[in-house]
Amino acid sequence: MDRAPPPQPVTDRTTEIGQLISSYLGREKNLEDHTIHLLFSANRWEHVPMMKEKLQQGITVVVDRYAFSGVAFTSAKGNFGLDWCKQPDVGLPKPDLILFLQLNPEAAAERGNFGQERYETSSFQEKVLQCFYCLMEDKTLNWKTVDASKSIEDLHREIKSIAKETMQEVQNKPLGELWK
Numbered sequence: 640m641d642r643a644p645p646p647q648p649v650t651d652r653t654t655e656i657g658q659l660i661s662s663y664l665g666r667e668k669n670l671e672d673h674t675i676h677l678l679f680s681a682n683r684w685e686h687v688p689m690m691k692e693k694l695q696q697g698i699t700v701v702v703d704r705y706a707f708s709g710v711a712f713t714s715a716k717g718n719f720g721l722d723w724c725k726q727p728d729v730g731l732p733k734p735d736l737i738l739f740l741q742l743n744p745e746a747a748a749e750r751g752n753f754g755q756e757r758y759e760t761s762s763f764q765e766k767v768l769q770c771f772y773c774l775m776e777d778k779t780l781n782w783k784t785v786d787a788s789k790s791i792e793d794l795h796r797e798i799k800s801i802a803k804e805t806m807q808e809v810q811n812k813p814l815g816e817l818w819k
């Protein structure tokens with residue numbers, strides 16, 4: 640059996656920055672668009688020492704969303720250049736694999752937990768999706784798309800297999816820096 644630690648979510652809503660983000664997403668607090676973008680990035684940077692420590696110990700780090708959501712969500716607002724959006728996250732630990740779980744919006748809506756928070760509207764999500772497609776054109780990153788309409792068990796099996804393959808491939812490679 641694998642004894643991997645539980646995945647670390649990044650948006651971590653427990654830090655002071657995370658609490659600001661959480662109240663913004665819950666519409667309790669309004670923040671200017673540049674400000675929230677930088678807070679999301681800061682919330683990643685505050686985890687970098689811990690991530691590097693784990694990686695140095697040979698632990699595989701699994702991150703939910705990461706800088707790609709940062710760029711996709713802010714650039715979907717329409718008044719931000721892609722370069723500006725990427726800049727605060729330049730130099731973060733570079734992922735060896737980025738899994739994009741593809742699911743059509745109707746199926747996603749049926750799964751519940753949709754529509755409460757800021758950004759959770761179909762029209763905005765459609766713009767975010769286009770921004771993700773744009774990010775996926777970057778061939779210096781190892782994007783893999785998986786079909787998320789499968790059952791949790793089948794999806795788990797597929798992801799585990801891709802992850803194991805990647806772990807083999809990169810075990811002797813140095814850690815890279817994102818977008819550098």
Ligand SMILES: Nc1ncnc2c1ncn2[C@@H]1O[C@H](COP(=O)(O)OP(=O)(O)O)[C@@H](O)[C@H]1O
Nearest residue numbers: 747749750751752753787788789790791792794
């Ligand atoms: N492959 C799957 N098949 C069926 N239901 C799923 C699958 N993956 C997630 N779910 C369910 O869909 C809901 C939303 O999933 P989640 O991963 O939390 O999405 P998000 O991060 O986009 O909010 C949860 O109730 C979860 O149990």
Ligand SMILES: Cc1cn([C@H]2C[C@H](O)[C@@H](COP(=O)(O)OP(=O)(O)O)O2)c(=O)[nH]c1=O
Nearest residue numbers: 649650679680704705708709710712713758
């Ligand atoms: C990580 C990140 C998420 N987001 C958005 C995507 C989500 O709408 C929201 C919260 O993300 P998250 O806390 O990962 O929740 P979930 O995946 O369960 O919806 O914040 C950004 O706008 N920028 C970011 O840098």
Ligand SMILES: [Mg+2]
Nearest residue numbers: 648650703704
């Ligand atoms: Mg999520």
